[in-house]
Amino acid sequence: MTLADIAAAAGVSTATVSRVMNQKPGVKDSTRAVVMRALQAAGYEQPRQHFSKHVVAVLVPELSNPSFPQFAQELTQVLFAAGYSAIVCPVSQGGYSETQYLDMLLDSDLSGIISVSGASADSLASKAPYHRLQDARMPAVYINGSNESIDAPFFCSSDAAGIRLAVDHLRGLGHSRIGLAVGEPRYLPTSRKIEAFAALGFPEDESVVTTEYTADGGARAGRRLLQSGHTAVICGSDVMALGLMRDAERHGLRAPGDFSVVGYDDSPIMRLTNLTTVRQPVKTISEAAVSTLLRLIGGEEVPIEEQLFNPDLTIRQSTGTAPND
CATH class of the missing domain: 3.40.50.2300 (Response regulator)
Known part of the structure; x- marks a missing residue:
């Protein structure tokens, strides 16, 4: 039985059958179950699930700014609580660029990607790597980096x-x-x-x-x-x-x-x-971003919009009354 025969039996496209066979994300659980039944009827045996099935890549800028490790740590903890492991990919001069990471990750079997303050926030940077993510149907969400040319959920501090x-x-x-x-x-x-x-x-x-x-x-x-x-x-x-x-x-x-x-x-x-x-509000943003990413991984439709989160002011001793003129 060919791939086309299985697709016809399941009522889906051959691309969807291929994604199910290769354990790729972006397919609804109900659709995946229908395809698996058609595959099993054709004598197909599902391979063992790779570890990377539950791994999410977290892209962050250089780690010398303490706010970025904070996001990496919080996202890692939220993902772990949901049963996923995180690969933290720091972008830095002299190391991998964000484009290099994205090209490499597209060839992997990751479940999804979270980009923190990436080139999506840079008005002069090419958005082509993100468009390739979309074309590959790789689930992705973005933190503090909205861009109208990218069809994805964004989560930003106001x-x-x-x-x-x-x-x-x-x-x-x-x-x-x-x-x-x-x-x-x-x-x-x-x-x-x-x-x-x-x-x-x-x-x-x-x-x-x-x-x-x-x-x-x-x-x-x-x-x-x-x-x-x-x-x-x-x-x-x-x-x-x-x-x-x-x-x-x-x-x-x-x-x-x-x-x-x-x-x-x-x-x-x-x-x-x-x-x-x-x-x-790093914790709140991280929880919202991971929750939406998991829905994308599960094949759900999610709003393609930017969510803004209000920050707070922590008052310490570096501010005081204005000096007299």
């Missing part, structure tokens, strides 16, 4: 809500000259932070400095903003904020007496610092 929290806090302490230090605007979370900041009445040309999401980037941006008369700075990451504080101390300035600074992410290690920071 940058607009985070900026509002930080600004409201600083204004409540009497600050009116507030600056924003962020990464390159080519990245969606950055552009959303800038838009939200400008919408609250701050002049972008005077109060926004774009740089790299690094300690050195935070130091350079903070120095420029503080020297131009800003009394408080909101940084796009905790690493940037710590770099700003360290550089300011070298120049005789300390938070919160001389200026205030707010970070962004609130990764667990920030509990050892005095940094006031916007906390991403």
Whole structure:
């Protein structure tokens, strides 16, 4: 009996029969059962299930930023609780690029992929690797990286809500000259932070400095903003904020007496610092992303949309009342 004969007997396409025979995801359980009955009637014996049947790849940027290992750890724990193992794939200079990982993973027998802050959030990056995922019907979800050209579920922390929290806090302490230090605007979370900041009445040309999401980037941006008369700075990451504080101390300035600074992410290690920071709801986002991915793996239809999750503000000792003029 040919593949076409089995497909006709099961009432499905030959592609669906092939996916069932190769234990690929993206087929409803009810459809898979019908195909297996047709295969068994034809004398087909199902091979032993590979271990990779219950493995999900988690793609994250470089691990030097503590917020990305936090996502990797939380996603790994949620997947484990659901009976899946995780392969963490860190993208870094000198190592595998995201495109190389995706091309390699497409040839594997993984159940699905979770991309965290990947090239889907980069307006200048090619989306072709993600389109190949779609064409291969590989179940995939994206965290903090929405893009309209990719038909997939997205789960993002609300940058607009985070900026509002930080600004409201600083204004409540009497600050009116507030600056924003962020990464390159080519990245969606950055552009959303800038838009939200400008919408609250701050002049972008005077109060926004774009740089790299690094300690050195935070130091350079903070120095420029503080020297131009800003009394408080909101940084796009905790690493940037710590770099700003360290550089300011070298120049005789300390938070919160001389200026205030707010970070962004609130990764667990920030509990050892005095940094006031916007906390991403990592656990909630991870649970929602994994839940949807498991539905995709099971062959269910899920909404192709972006879900936004509101962050919180963790107040520590890096913010205080505005200094007197």
